[in-house]
Amino acid sequence: MQARMNNPAVVLPAALEALLTLNKAVEAEAVPYETHKLVHLRASQINGCSACVDMHARELKKAGTSDQRIFAVAAWREAPFYTDAERAALALTEALTRLADRGDAVPDALWDEVVRHYDDRAVSALTLSIGMINLWNRLNAAVRQVAGGWG
Numbered sequence: 674m675q676a677r678m679n680n681p682a683v684v685l686p687a688a689l690e691a692l693l694t695l696n697k698a699v700e701a702e703a704v705p706y707e708t709h710k711l712v713h714l715r716a717s718q719i720n721g722c723s724a725c726v727d728m729h730a731r732e733l734k735k736a737g738t739s740d741q742r743i744f745a746v747a748a749w750r751e752a753p754f755y756t757d758a759e760r761a762a763l764a765l766t767e768a769l770t771r772l773a774d775r776g777d778a779v780p781d782a783l784w785d786e787v788v789r790h791y792d793d794r795a796v797s798a799l800t801l802s803i804g805m806i807n808l809w810n811r812l813n814a815a816v817r818q819v820a821g822g823w824g
Contacts, residue, residue, distance in 0.1 A: 677816045696805060702798035704791070707738055708759055711746055712766045712799065713806040718747050719770045720810035723820035758790035762799055769803045 682689040700709055710733045717725035733743050745752035749763050765779065765787050772778045787796060812818075 674817070674819045676818050680816055680818060681812055692805070692808075695801065699798045699801045699805065703795045704762075704798045704802070707733065707736055708762050708799075709802050710736065710738075711742070711755075711759060712762055712802055714743070714746050715749070715763050715766050716770045716803060716806045717810055719767065720807065720814065722810035722813045722818075724813045724818040725806065725810055727820040761787045761790045765799060766803050769800070770807055 678684070682692055700706065710729050714726060714729040714733065717729060730743050734740075739754070741752075742754045745754055746763070749755050749760065755763065761783075764783055768775075768779050768783055787799070791799060
């Protein structure tokens with residue numbers, strides 16, 4: 674397999690710098706690192722971004738996340754390995770990744786569950802984190818980024 678071209682964010686170094694700065698700001702907020710990476714893994718699974726699935730699974734493993742939690746994230750609703758806060762974050766991830774799947778992308782019940790676990794700063798960080806991983810997934814899909822070529 675071979676990518677069509679370098680990732681657009683690599684081709685435009687100022688864009689890469691801006692994205693990395695945004696990522697650093699988002700991950701500095703009151704959301705656990707592991708939650709960010711579970712969110713990134715789940716969105717990447719939905720979007721079929723093999724490069725990001727590979728990278729975020731490896732990041733989780735390096736951070737000490739159990740194989741059970743990494744392997745079961747695609748079936749998080751049926752697996753007992755996630756906290757209620759992580760479940761809220763994963764549900765928000767799925768809603769914001771699949772915007773067109775329902776008329777109300779983020780129903781009030783889902784929002785209420787998210788804000789039950791996270792304050793405004795954390796919800797902001799989660800929302801930006803989900804948006805960013807969806808951007809990376811789309812950039813990688815466009816150029817057919819090969820798994821294992823990042824991170």
